[in-house]
Amino acid sequence: MIVMTAESRERVREYFDALGDAEWHRLTGDIRGRVSLEVHRRLLARFVRPGHRVLEVGAGPGRFTAELAALGATVVVTDLSPVQLALNEERLRGSAAEAAVERRELLDVCDTGRYADGEFDLVLAYGGPLSYAFEQAGAALRGLFRITGPGGAVVGSVMSLLGAWRHFLPGAVGVAEAIGEDANDLILRTGDLRHKGEPGGHVCRMFRAGDLTALVEAAGGEVVALSASNWASLGDLDALASLEADPDRWARFLEHEIAACQEPGAVDGGTHILFAARHRPS
Numbered sequence: 001m002i003v004m005t006a007e008s009r010e011r012v013r014e015y016f017d018a019l020g021d022a023e024w025h026r027l028t029g030d031i032r033g034r035v036s037l038e039v040h041r042r043l044l045a046r047f048v049r050p051g052h053r054v055l056e057v058g059a060g061p062g063r064f065t066a067e068l069a070a071l072g073a074t075v076v077v078t079d080l081s082p083v084q085l086a087l088n089e090e091r092l093r094g095s096a097a098e099a100a101v102e103r104r105e106l107l108d109v110c111d112t113g114r115y116a117d118g119e120f121d122l123v124l125a126y127g128g129p130l131s132y133a134f135e136q137a138g139a140a141l142r143g144l145f146r147i148t149g150p151g152g153a154v155v156g157s158v159m160s161l162l163g164a165w166r167h168f169l170p171g172a173v174g175v176a177e178a179i180g181e182d183a184n185d186l187i188l189r190t191g192d193l194r195h196k197g198e199p200g201g202h203v204c205r206m207f208r209a210g211d212l213t214a215l216v217e218a219a220g221g222e223v224v225a226l227s228a229s230n231w232a233s234l235g236d237l238d239a240l241a242s243l244e245a246d247p248d249r250w251a252r253f254l255e256h257e258i259a260a261c262q263e264p265g266a267v268d269g270g271t272h273i274l275f276a277a278r279h280r281p282s
C-alpha cells in the first residue's frame with residue numbers, strides 16, 4: 001500500500017529540507033554529474049531568449065537560476081522546500097544572477113493556480129518536480145501549460161526508470177531482496193518508488209520516455225525535444241577521467257555525448273529524461 005499524495009508531498013519536502021546544501025553539489029561532484037549538467041544547460045539554451053520571463057519550479061539551490069540569468073531571462077524562483085529556497089538566496093547573494101530574480105516563493109508544482117494564463121514565456125522544472133508530483137503529475141503539467149500559454153514552453157527533467165534500473169542495478173537487486181519480487185515488479189511496472197514501503201527516505205516516480213510523452217499529450221501538450229541526461233558517460237569511469245583530463249578530447253566527447261543522448265534509442269538510457277514541450281494548438 002502506498003501513502004496518499006499529501007503525505008508523499010510532506011515526505012519529499014522533509015527529504016529536501018534535510019538534504020540542504022548537498023543538493024548544490026549533485027551536478028558537479030563527479031564526472032557523470034558534470035556531463036548531466038552540460039546536457040541540461042544545452043537544452044535550456046535552445047529555448048530561453050533574452051528578456052524571457054521564467055517560472056523556475058523546484059529551483060533548489062540555484063544552479064539553473066544562475067543559468068537562466070546568464071541567458072538573459074528574469075526569474076520567479078520557487079520551491080516546495082523552504083530550506084532549498086533559502087539556499088537559493090544564499091548561493092546567489094552578491095552574484096550578477098541575483099539581479100535577474102524577480103522574487104522567491106514557496107510553490108508546489110501541483111498548485112500553480114495563483115499565476116495568470118500565459119504570464120510566463122517558459123516554465124523550467126529541472127531535477128524532478130514532476131517526478132515528485134506522483135498521481136498529480138498530469139494535472140500539474142496542465143497547469144504549467146496554462147501559465148505559459150500557446151507560445152511558451154515547459155522544459156524539465158524527470159527520473160528515468162530504465163536508465164536508473166540499469167545504472168543502479170546492484171541497489172535495485174538489493175531492494176528486490178529486501179521487499180520481495182512482487183513489490184519489485186510493481187516498481188518496475190509503475191516507476192513508483194513508494195512501493196518500497198519504507199517509512200522514510202527518498203521516493204519519486206520514475207518514467208519511461210513513452211510514459212512521459214503520454215503524460216504531456218494527455219495534458220494538452222506536445223513534446224518538442226527529448227534527451228537522456230547521460231549515455232556513454234554512465235560507462236567506465238577511468239575512461240571518462242582520461243577524457244576529462246584533456247580539454248580538447250573532453251569537448252569532442254561532450255558533443256558526441258549530447259548528440260547521442262537525443263537519439264531515440266538512447267533517451268531512456270540516462271538517470272534522467274529531459275524534455276521540452278509546448279501547448280498543443282487545438
Ligand SMILES: C[S@@+](CC[C@H](N)C(=O)[O-])C[C@H]1O[C@@H](n2cnc3c(N)ncnc32)[C@H](O)[C@@H]1O
Nearest residue numbers: 016058059060080081084108109126127129132
Ligand atoms: C533534485 S532537486 C533539483 C534542483 C534544481 N532544479 C536542479 O536541477 O539542480 C529537486 C527540487 O525539487 C523540489 N521539489 C520537490 N517536489 C516538489 C514539488 N511538488 N513542487 C515543487 N518543487 C518540488 C525539491 O525541494 C528540490 O529543491
